[in-house]
Structures are given as structure tokens and as C-alpha cells.
Amino acid sequence: MSHPLISAPGTPELLIILAIVILVFGAAKLPDLARGTGQALRIFKAETRGLRDDEEKAKDALPSSEEPAEGEIVEDHRRDTSAG
Template structure:
């Protein structure tokens, strides 16, 4: 059986809690506090929904066959005779 002293606050208790919060944070800070709490809850809900969606996607991917990689393509050999020598312009800047 639940202890009657432990439970959800009722009408007058909420008013006492509200007065304490106003005294601690000040009336000017309450809108910012509420806004920050709302944004944090929205972000939390979006992230948990994203995690659930990822889990559902993983379940679907496990039932399908993995994609097969295409065979490697051989590139033609390159010749160094046709290429002009590349000058090191950085070394020229450092030497004067």
C-alpha cells in the first residue's frame, strides 16, 4: 500500500511550490526557464523518435540481402615521359 504522505502534489501544494520557484529564480527569469525547458523537451523527443526510427530501419535492413560490390576496374598504366616536371614554387618563395 502506498504511503499517503508520498504522492502527487494537490492544489495548495502547487501554489507553495510556485511561490518557492518565483522566490528562487525571480519573476523575470521564469519565461526564460520555461522556454529552455520546452526546447530541451522538444529536442529530447526528437532524438528519441530518431533512435526508434533508426532501430526500425535496422530491422528492415537485416531482412534484406546486402548489396554486392561491383568488380574492381583496372586503370591503364600511366607514363611519366609525357608529364612535364612540376616546379616547387613553395621552395622558391621561401628562398627569396
């Protein structure tokens, strides 16, 4: 088994990253930064959940077969928009 050259960051590395973030953004800006990130994540999750729900509704609305069965009468209900 080979050992990877780069491993996941441990506690000392995370503390160094946190210190650099505090120096760059300042301690007063961190709560606003965290709040904005949390709101963006909630919005993203809600939108992806909505897309999944829409796909499931579309799948449920489709008939099991797209081609008509033999002997079935199919009517075209599309509107003719070419005539003005």
C-alpha cells in the first residue's frame, strides 16, 4: 500500500488557515461572512431540492410509453400559431 504525499489537513493546519482568514478579513467581518455563506448554502439546497421535485413530477406525469398502443387514436392538440 502506498502512502499519499498529501494528506487531509489536521488541527495545526486548520488553526493556521483560521489565523490567516482572521488577519485577512478581520474578526468583525467573520460573523457576516459566515452568515452570508450559510444563507447562500440554504438557497442552493432549496433550489436543488426544487429541481429534483420538478423532475419527479415530470416523470410521474409522463405516460409509461411515449408511443401510442396499436389501434389507439391519437389527436394532435397543439395550437397552430403560424396563422396570424
